[in-house]
Amino acid sequence: MRSRVTALIAIAAVVLTGTGAGATAAPGEQGGHDGTGRFDRPQQGFAPAATELRDGAPEDVGLDPAPIRAAEQQLTAWTQPDPATGHPLFAGAVGLLAHDGTVVDTFTTGSAVRYADAEGTELPPEQQVPMRADTIFDMASISKLFTSIAVMQLVEQGGIDVEAPVATYLPEFGVNGKEAITVKQLLTHTSGLEPFLNLWKDWPDKPSRIKAVMDVAPKTPPGSAYEYSDLNLITLGLMVERLTGSPLDAVVAERITGPLGMPDTGYNPPAEKLDRIAATEFTSDPPRGLVRGEVHDENAWSLGGVAGHAGVFSTARDITVLGQAILNGGTYGGQRILGEEAVRSMLTNYNQQFPEDSHGLGFELNQMWYMGALTSPVSAGHTGFTGTTLVIDPLSRSVAVLLTNRVHPTRDWGSVNPARQAWATGLARAMAVRPRHGEDAWFTGIGNAATSTLTTKPLTVQGDARIEFSAFVDSEPTDTLVLEASRDGANWTPVPVTASGAGSPESEVDALSGTGHRQWWKVDARLQGETLSALGATSDTTGVTPQEQVTLRWRYTTDTNYTGRGIHVDGISVTGSNGTILDGERDTAAFTGVDWQLQGR
Structure with missing residues (x-):
């Protein structure tokens, strides 16, 4: 087992640095250009910096459309009531698949607004809002990636050392056993902080909620375990604001979404975009009714809709642009948001002591439970509680985005992990594995x-x-x-x-x-x-x-x-x-x- 792990780590290093001999074709094989359309020819290094998304068909980049169409059918089936539960897995979805810079599929199914109450009473058909390619979703924890990128930008500028204690930049954080917690530990969820606090319920206002995060004591000794925690990213968001002197939403707009040309991505979307926003949950505690156009996460909502762990809204196309920028080594459309070394750090596993929880400086890595067949040591991504998924596969230079409003009308209808896996696997199976001998x-x-x-x-x-x-x-x-x-x-x-x-x-x-x-x-x-x-x-x-x-x-x-x-x-x-x-x-x-x-x- 040790040699297999070592070999996979070596593969990851080759992919991220673009060094080494790499895979070779069997005698007589003719492959696509630089592995395009091939699952069995892992790419090395980043995609060309000039790569921009263009629309095309699967066949344009050597893909078999059949597995993609099969995945589409699965998504549609999940919008239909299941006889066992009486309800669908999710109300609707938008899926986007990109390979080698070509958007080979943008698929919509179901409804952005479907229900009249928390019990799942369907609205009359004429009152339902169908999903469309530019539907805007509450991205939930995918927001953490934007905070992490903002942190890494400050690292590049010399304003942050990831090995330094967080208290270096937020002195009020360094209390109750948190004095030695580093920026890296927050980024990799090894800080020892508990997953969340009920900030919205247990503290009366924003200042007291922020103080609660600063005052909380670690649940476990820092560095001793992996535990995914919203508090890590709330803290990092506050650190970004402290060091830049600007609100987090302004930093993200100025340094990430603006340069990348992501017009539908940001916090607290304006009222004029409401007709394009997918509904989330009917909530009674707190008594918000149907949540649509406001962040679903209660803690982010209680912090004014802008927080390091949640709050970003986006579309499938916009979030794919972010994915392509990572594949390109931190640049897109002539605008660089990160240097290649910073991107490598985000895609390098720093949690080798926790084998099931691979994590770079921001991105989750190697998680089959939602990455499906696109999984590899350098496959990067994140999910969101509302039903959103981003998978970035450097080995095939692919991006798979699946956005659902699975919490509409309630968070209790089940997990969309099967859909996440099916969507990513559909793209993986569309790529070729050429026979090693003969024609089949x-x-x-x-x-x-x-x-x-x-x-x-x-x-x-x-x-x-x-x-x-x-x-x-x-x-x-x-x-x-x-x-x-x-x-x-x-x-x-x-x-x-x-x-x-x-x-x-x-x-x-x-x-x-x-x-x-x-x-x-x-x-x-x-x-x-x-x-x-x-x-x-x-x-x-x-x-x-x-x-x-x-x-x-x-x-x-x-x-x-x-x-x-x-x-x-x-x-x-x-x-x-x-x-x-x-x-x-x-x-x-x-x-x-x-x-x-x-x-x-």
């Missing part, structure tokens, strides 16, 4: 809690046998590909395998899994010794009894949550002492696939 390869992309099998016909084995194949594995650690053998087709025994390639296991294993490396592995296995004995095969000192019949299968099994892009198997070869037993490239009829298909990409 076996592929399985089953969903959660499922099993697929690729089984050979019975093979006549004399003596030990060698099994070789190539595998492209993109799955979470608990979703595994296993090579198995059987004499009777009913009882199966795992065959240990050895894989080589970026991100592969360091030694022989009984199962393969992994995500983020995006390269083919060469896999080798031996059918001999203990494995043959487990099959019940008779043997003597020379090996297996002549004419032994053995069947092989590749079994891929997923658990109940999260899947990657899937598994490709290619170039299957079985050889024995008398030569070739099975040539999978020449004899595809020798295989029976259950949820496996031959694909040319």
Whole structure:
């Protein structure tokens, strides 16, 4: 496991710095320009600084539109009532997918305003407001990215040292055990502060609410654990205001959204944009009624709609511009908001001691629960409580944005994580994984809690046998590909395998899994010794009894949550002492696939 982690960290370093030899195509392969349209050719370094979003079709950048259309259908299905719950997963959504600077899909479904009350009584159709491409959403915690960028701008200017105590810049913060908490710890959520305080309810006004954040004591020793906390970003927002002498909303407008040309992004949107704003929740505590055009987060609302952790409103197009600016190394449209080194810091994992909670200086990293098959050590993003998602994938130079108003009419209708994953995975599967051998390869992309099998016909084995194949594995650690053998087709025994390639296991294993490396592995296995004995095969000192019949299968099994892009198997070869037993490239009829298909990409 250590070598796999080390290899993935090395891949991340190559991607962020643009150094190293990088991936190479198999002999005879012809790829897109610099990996465009390819999932199996991870990009290195940043996109060209001049890259700007342009509209196009998936085919324009080598993508297969079918997985994208399938993801669209899933989103629409989630806007329909579920028989089990009686309500949809969310009222509506706007999704945008961009690859190599081309916006390949902007999709709308459902309603921006749909309900008349908190119980879910639907408005008459003529009173509902449909989603549109320029619908404005309360981005909730995606706001944290804007605060983090503002902090990193000050770091570049020399006004902040991320290793310095926060109290250096906010002396009133350095009390009750917080004296040594650093700026970096706030950015990476390792400060030890609790997730939130009920500022809106337990303190009467803005000054007292801010003082409560300054006075709060750590929940755990700083640096000892990861705990996502709104208080971290509220503090950073206050620090930005203190050091710039300007309100946070003015700083974001002047230094981020203005230069990038994001006209619909900001805090406290004006009344003239209300008809384009998606509704959020009906709230009774506090008694706000239908929240629309005001920030949903109660603490941000109690702070005047502008806070470091929440408050930003935006559209799918605007937020994609921000994503492209990160892919470009901090610049867009001729305007630079960050230097490349600062962007690298935002995409570098500083939480290696907390493996499930990778985090750069602002961005979350490597989170399959919402990044789906776009997950990698350098995949960056954030989500928002209202149902918003931003995923930035430097390996494919892609951005996936999904904005829903999942809290309309109530926050209690469930998680939109399945939709987040499906949208990102649709883009990942639209990109090609070219066969390693010949014109096609076996592929399985089953969903959660499922099993697929690729089984050979019975093979006549004399003596030990060698099994070789190539595998492209993109799955979470608990979703595994296993090579198995059987004499009777009913009882199966795992065959240990050895894989080589970026991100592969360091030694022989009984199962393969992994995500983020995006390269083919060469896999080798031996059918001999203990494995043959487990099959019940008779043997003597020379090996297996002549004419032994053995069947092989590749079994891929997923658990109940999260899947990657899937598994490709290619170039299957079985050889024995008398030569070739099975040539999978020449004899595809020798295989029976259950949820496996031959694909040319």
